[in-house]
Amino acid sequence: xxxxxxxxxxxxxxxxxxxxxxxxxxxxxxxxxxxxxxxxxxxxxxxxxxxxxxxxxxxxxxxxxxxxxxxxxxxxxxxxxxxxxxxxxxxxxxxxxxxxxxxxxxxxxxxxxxxxxxxxxxxxxxxxxxxxxxxxxxxxxxxxxxxxxxxxxxxxxxxxxxxxxxxxxxxxxxxxxxxxxxxxxxxxxxxxxxxxxx
Numbered sequence: 001x002x003x004x005x006x007x008x009x010x011x012x013x014x015x016x017x018x019x020x021x022x023x024x025x026x027x028x029x030x031x032x033x034x035x036x037x038x039x040x041x042x043x044x045x046x047x048x049x050x051x052x053x054x055x056x057x058x059x060x061x062x063x064x065x066x067x068x069x070x071x072x073x074x075x076x077x078x079x080x081x082x083x084x085x086x087x088x089x090x091x092x093x094x095x096x097x098x099x100x101x102x103x104x105x106x107x108x109x110x111x112x113x114x115x116x117x118x119x120x121x122x123x124x125x126x127x128x129x130x131x132x133x134x135x136x137x138x139x140x141x142x143x144x145x146x147x148x149x150x151x152x153x154x155x156x157x158x159x160x161x162x163x164x165x166x167x168x169x170x171x172x173x174x175x176x177x178x179x180x181x182x183x184x185x186x187x188x189x190x191x192x193x194x195x196x197x198x
Contacts, residue, residue, distance in 0.1 A: 049105030063092030
């Protein structure tokens with residue numbers, strides 16, 4: 001066989017044209033890798049957003065009810081009715097604030113991050129369960145992965161990977177359940193105290 005013909009069949013043919021680089025990675029593939037690396041962190045933050053949505057509904061409805069009851073008692077000349085209206089207005093305002101924070105957390109906006117930090121810092125006072133949960137929540141917001149999730153770059157990642165679905169971890173489900181319990185007890189106690197005072 002001719003020497004040049006043999007070289008054409010040889011994969012190590014020194015006379016062959018240089019092969020194209022094979023290290024190129026499509027941007028979409030990079031987006032998928034980044035999304036997979038931050039998926040669990042993203043899901044945990046969204047879970048707290050869902051929690052604050054629930055808290056928003058409870059506080060807003062409870063606050064509105066307290067204001068209505070207080071207004072009725074004012075017209076009837078009931079004692080300390082104005083106090084009930086004020087307490088209801090405070091709860092209602094906190095509920096509205098939580099709504100915007102929850103929406104921001106679910107969408108990974110600066111409003112969600114800053115507002116969530118404020119609520120998380122307040123939650124640290126709820127020792128011991130509230131302290132642990134709030135500390136974990138603040139970690140989610142301000143860790144390296146949390147910073148990435150709330151960045152403008154990550155918005156591009158989300159837009160490029162709508163097919164990737166996240167699942168909430170069992171740890172967050174437990175934390176959320178405990179926080180719901182604490183929140184519910186706090187609301188019931190506050191309403192009971194307000195009614196007793198009236």
